[in-house]
Amino acid sequence: MNSNHILTGQEERIAVETNAVFAEQMKHFKNSCDEIHGIESNLTTIGNEAFRTALLSPGRTIQTDDGTEWRHDFDLSKITSICHRRIAGKIEFAVIECLSLPTGEAKEVLNSGHNVRDVLREFIRDQKQILNLWKDDVKAQVSEHLIENYPHQDMSYVVESFEAKMERVISERQSLAQNRSRGMRV
């Protein structure tokens, strides 16, 4: 595939129409990217804050579905938070997800460890894999949409341009996060 291909007039028109069809999904995708990269940008601050809270404040108790008890330190998003517990004099940190489903709430430990920054880094790595899964699925949906609407026509460049758009959403935010994170270390 030629990455330098410039879309023809017809491809451009179809790309605009495709963007409109998938606009709602792109909005959600961008919001999720912002959320993750917001955490990544402030990883040091969040880590320090969680550590400080763990030392100073008991925090409210959260019992996960596996029966373990944690103390809440810091909300990462609407459904994820950093928590801690003490085991044999050591503090263990965890990212805990509280997911509301029609049947009730599920509380699960996503990542855990003694170094809060490592726990956060692992969490961010996992979240980026989820974004990639999402991106690949949307790309497949775009392909399907174009095949249904423009049968017997090669729409691969339109699919490619849509995928590139999603990759830009991820990479632009990642660069911002890395720049902010570097700035903080200085």
Added chain:
Amino acid sequence: METENDAQTQTAAPPAERLAYSVQESADMLGINYYTMYRLIQRQKLKTCRVLRGKLLVPRVELLKLLQTNLM
């Protein structure tokens, strides 16, 4: 006089229950956001299948299973 449309209405069978849904349709039905759906899929809490071009489909039976069982 019976029109063609009336005849179609009388003979039309109820729409068959779909066997699978897209991630977005599934999220809307469960009342959770899209990202959470992909989280559940990535963590294999929700089984999916891939159709042509790699699009993810969530079998109806998996959605029902998710609602009936605890996530753990």
